[in-house]
Amino acid sequence: MPPLLLPRKVPLTASVLGLGSSLLLGFVTFRANRLAAGEAIRLLQTGPCGGPVLMAAWIILATTSILKIPERWVNFTLGLLPGALVPTALKVAGGQAERTALASGDIARVSLGAAFWVSLFAAAVIMLDAWHTGGLRRKLTLFSATLGIAVTVYLMVSGEMSHLSILREFINRRERFTGELMAHLALSSSAVGMAVLLGLPLGILAHRKARLRGGAFFVLNTLQTVPSLALFGILIPLLAALTSRFPVLGEAGIQGIGTAPALIALTVYSLLPVARNTFAGFSSVDPAAVDAGRGMGMTGSQLLVRVEFPIASPIILNGIRVALVQAIGLTAVAALIGAGGFGVFIFQGLGQAATDLVLLGAIPTNLIAAAADALLNGLIGVANPRGLR
Amino acid sequence: MTDRNRRTLIPLAALAGLFVLLTAWMDPWRMVLSTVFPTLDKVVYPLAPFRRLVAEHILLVGSSSILASTAGLCIGIAVTRQWGREFLPxxxxxxxxxxxxxxxxVLALAVPAVGFGFKPTVIALFLYGLLPVLRNTIAGLQTLDPAVLEAASGMGMNPLQILTLVEIPLALPVIMAGVRISxxxxxxxATLGATIGxxxxxxxxxxxxxxxxxxxxxxxxxxxGLFAILVDGVLGIVSRDRADG
Known part of the structure; x- marks a missing residue:
């Protein structure tokens, strides 16, 4: 008799994780009001049909991952189901929130629970594994993930989920949210912009002048080690002292707290990845390429712009990517010194013990960091000079 | 010990001395800060002596970093073995x-999961600290020369011996670099942990x-700041020493 089982370890582990968490942990959390203690509601205790559908999906995924069945079926199940699972889970949670609102009034809150997040994680693991597997499963995953994200965004925007606690927090602060988004983007991107303006020349200089190299990178490395809250903190009295000594600075809008110390600290943190990678990028240029350019009669600045910089640009962009992702995360901390951004929601939420307000700050911060990461990775692909690909 | 290590040892020792002095002795703070800020009523943080705050900080970072390094190492080893390779991508x-x-x-998200205080901070630090160690363990173990591993198995070593006597020692500098970053x-x-008590x-x-x-x-x-620079310096020396040893 041929063997019946052919365990595919990754999707199997992930779907057991999804199934187990849905059985044991709360899928949504019910609160009598925004700040009351939560009561976990498991998936099968939610509305009439959503729970069993999700359970069935996990069981199908687990069975597919362990049985010896034709590869094409496996590809279709593992490629399509996880992408469909995510918006379905959201819909189930949103439906439960709506029923609760009808039953217990508008003060009651329904938040996403542990089982929801674990399921999301498990589905992501299956998709990542499918992406690596390649072939048909990769294409189907790409299709279902794109569709899943589109449906998720639609559910969020359409107002169908508006009874979920996190969206209630959003609706209460719609204008504030846009403002903090803008503040967050402006602060992190201008810090990285300043770091590029300073770090590019610094990196090139470090490449050309060996004497400067050790000292410059020692200072930047040491500054990078200093915790963000400490650097923000030290800058506050420093800037306050400067503005009281030179009132001109105060008139220019520079204050001890707020944007000025945040921008300085974030620029300092972004400087190391940019300068280090500029140095590494220029060091990676084959001296023969420079020689060839010189032989063609290029001047020093022509060599820099047309030979060295294009060859170094992917590595430099990678430094900018690291700096940008880091700056977006650190901007959230800068809210503590009054610089605005999504950190405002995070720390307000922590202060009020309001989970969903924390999420309203943390999730968008993660999303823009991931988006910046993806964007720069795309640019790196494009920036690779054609001759070197 | 390398030359570079010997050169960094003296400034590092001086820094350590300064750190201990500023932790144990309040008078220099009082003197300097009351001159700089003559208008302030209180210049020294009154709620806890610095040595207690330093001890709390060491406990937070120490426990989470030891846990994270151990777990990162174990997962990194597991996914580079034959039986765990499916999980690697x-x-x-x-x-x-x-x-x-x-x-x-990560810190903020640990609060809804576990509540306020010491525990969620350690959990968040553990989860976040895991990643650099994990990544560097995988990188360190994967970039080993296959010829070395073949030679080891040719000498009659079993997989456990190859792991503990060949692979880990060779990958240790990269792994230690991950521990340092983490x-x-x-x-x-952990400094931000103060916002969640x-x-x-x-x-x-x-x-x-x-x-x-x-x-x-x-x-x-x-x-x-001193504490971070100090720990970074010490771990730098340790990892460079390993690289030569």
Whole structure:
């Protein structure tokens, strides 16, 4: 008799994780009001049909991952189901929130629970594994993930989920949210912009002048080690002292707290990845390429712009990517010194013990960091000079 | 010990001395800060002696970093073995995605899961500290020369011997670099733990920000900055020593 089982370890582990968490942990959390203690509601205790559908999906995924069945079926199940699972889970949670609102009034809150997040994680693991597997499963995953994200965004925007606690927090602060988004983007991107303006020349200089190299990178490395809250903190009295000594600075809008110390600290943190990678990028240029350019009669600045910089640009962009992702995360901390951004929601939420307000700050911060990461990775692909690909 | 290590040892020892002095002895703080801020009533953080804050900080970072390094090493070893290799691509992808997570977000998300205080901070520090160690363990173990491993098995070593006597010693510099990154990040994130009631050197900084007392801010910031530079330097020496040994 041929063997019946052919365990595919990754999707199997992930779907057991999804199934187990849905059985044991709360899928949504019910609160009598925004700040009351939560009561976990498991998936099968939610509305009439959503729970069993999700359970069935996990069981199908687990069975597919362990049985010896034709590869094409496996590809279709593992490629399509996880992408469909995510918006379905959201819909189930949103439906439960709506029923609760009808039953217990508008003060009651329904938040996403542990089982929801674990399921999301498990589905992501299956998709990542499918992406690596390649072939048909990769294409189907790409299709279902794109569709899943589109449906998720639609559910969020359409107002169908508006009874979920996190969206209630959003609706209460719609204008504030846009403002903090803008503040967050402006602060992190201008810090990285300043770091590029300073770090590019610094990196090139470090490449050309060996004497400067050790000292410059020692200072930047040491500054990078200093915790963000400490650097923000030290800058506050420093800037306050400067503005009281030179009132001109105060008139220019520079204050001890707020944007000025945040921008300085974030620029300092972004400087190391940019300068280090500029140095590494220029060091990676084959001296023969420079020689060839010189032989063609290029001047020093022509060599820099047309030979060295294009060859170094992917590595430099990678430094900018690291700096940008880091700056977006650190901007959230800068809210503590009054610089605005999504950190405002995070720390307000922590202060009020309001989970969903924390999420309203943390999730968008993660999303823009991931988006910046993806964007720069795309640019790196494009920036690779054609001759070197 | 390498030349470079010998050269960094003296400034590092001086820094350690300064750190101990500033932790144990309040008078220099009082003298300097009351001259700089003559208008402040109180210049030294009153709620806890610095040695207690430093001890809390060490406990937070120490426990989470030891846990994170152990777990990162174990997972990294597991996914590079024959039986765990199926997990390697997914773990790799998760680890690099996880590092785009801002540390403060991880900290904030641990609160709804576990509540306020010491425990969620250690959990968040553990989760975030895991990634650099994991990534470097995988990188270190995967870039080993296959010829070396073949030679080891040709000598009659069993897989466990190859792992403990060949692979880990050769990959140790890269692994230690991951431990260093992870620990330094954790010192910074532990400072933010003060916002969720975990104690540590972030406490005077937060208290100073709320009470508009720049002296408290400077005390916490200087101590935690020194602590981070010190730990980074020591781990740098340890990892470079391993690289030669």
């Amino acid at each position: 997914a773990v790799n992808a998760l680890a690099s995605m996880g590092q785009t997570f801002p540390p403060v977000a 620990t330094v990040i954790n010192i910074g994130t 975990a104690g540590g050197l972030g406490k005077p900084i937060i208290a100073g920000l709320i009470g508009e007392n720049p002296a408290y801010i400077i005390e916490g910031a200087v101590l935690v």
